[in-house]
Amino acid sequence: xxxxxxxxxxxxxxxxxxxxxxxxxxxxxxxxxxxxxxxxxxxxxxxxxxxxxxxxxxxxxxxxxxxxxxxxxxxxxxxxxxxxxxxxxxxxxxxxxxxxxxxxxxxxxxxxxxxx
Amino acid sequence: xxxxxxxxxxxxxxxxxxxxxxxxxxxxxxxxxxxxxxxxxxxxxxxxxxxxxxxxxxxxxxxxxxxxxxxxxxxxxxxxxxxxxxxxxxxxxxxxxxxxxxxxxxx
Numbered sequence: 001x002x003x004x005x006x007x008x009x010x011x012x013x014x015x016x017x018x019x020x021x022x023x024x025x026x027x028x029x030x031x032x033x034x035x036x037x038x039x040x041x042x043x044x045x046x047x048x049x050x051x052x053x054x055x056x057x058x059x060x061x062x063x064x065x066x067x068x069x070x071x072x073x074x075x076x077x078x079x080x081x082x083x084x085x086x087x088x089x090x091x092x093x094x095x096x097x098x099x100x101x102x103x104x105x106x107x108x109x110x111x112x113x114x115x116x
Numbered sequence: 117x118x119x120x121x122x123x124x125x126x127x128x129x130x131x132x133x134x135x136x137x138x139x140x141x142x143x144x145x146x147x148x149x150x151x152x153x154x155x156x157x158x159x160x161x162x163x164x165x166x167x168x169x170x171x172x173x174x175x176x177x178x179x180x181x182x183x184x185x186x187x188x189x190x191x192x193x194x195x196x197x198x199x200x201x202x203x204x205x206x207x208x209x210x211x212x213x214x215x216x217x218x219x220x221x222x223x
Contacts, residue, residue, distance in 0.1 A: 037160075050212070100207060104171060106159045
């Protein structure tokens with residue numbers, strides 16, 4: 001069974017940092033693009049960042065550019081999102097998802113709350 | 117950025133009815149168009165990708181169609197478990213973008 005398990009969310013003050021992790025099991029992420037998608041409370045889905053299988057190509061939405069580097073460790077079958085200079089508008093449930101597109105596997109999400 | 121616009125925002129439907137959801141892109145997305153279903157408190161689920169290909173486990177009552185900038189998700193006969201929010205997504209160009217969603221609610 002494929003599982004994506006996110007961790008690292010929590011309450012943080014504006015300007016603070018968090019590192020999200022996603023541990024995959026049941027499939028080998030080294031064959032896939034991996035992506036972070038977020039959903040603010042009561043809102044729709046927003047793509048955050050994606051990384052190609054070997055980590056050489058990384059893309060992100062403009063609103064997080066320079067603040068949220070995405071990375072992966074294929075040996076650990078894990079995906080990461082380093083979140084720096086957090087803002088109130090970054091408050092959301094962050095999902096780890098498989099693929100660059102047609103995201104077939106989703107984690108349960110980890111909640112990030114940015115508030116003083 | 118390709119803007120995805122879904123309509124209507126909310127649709128009130130009775131079980132058994134045929135439902136048509138629309139998604140419009142601000143420019144062509146080729147065939148890179150997917151649909152997701154999200155029920156309250158649940159994780160989104162991939163329904164359809166490449167405009168019309170059903171994902172594993174998607175019931176046959178769901179179908180996708182369209183081309184270029186205009187796309188449709190059709191539910192042939194709405195079941196009780198289909199009441200949810202539906203999102204379209206394009207992956208023809210970065211940034212990947214989602215539509216705002218259509219909520220299908222019980223009439």
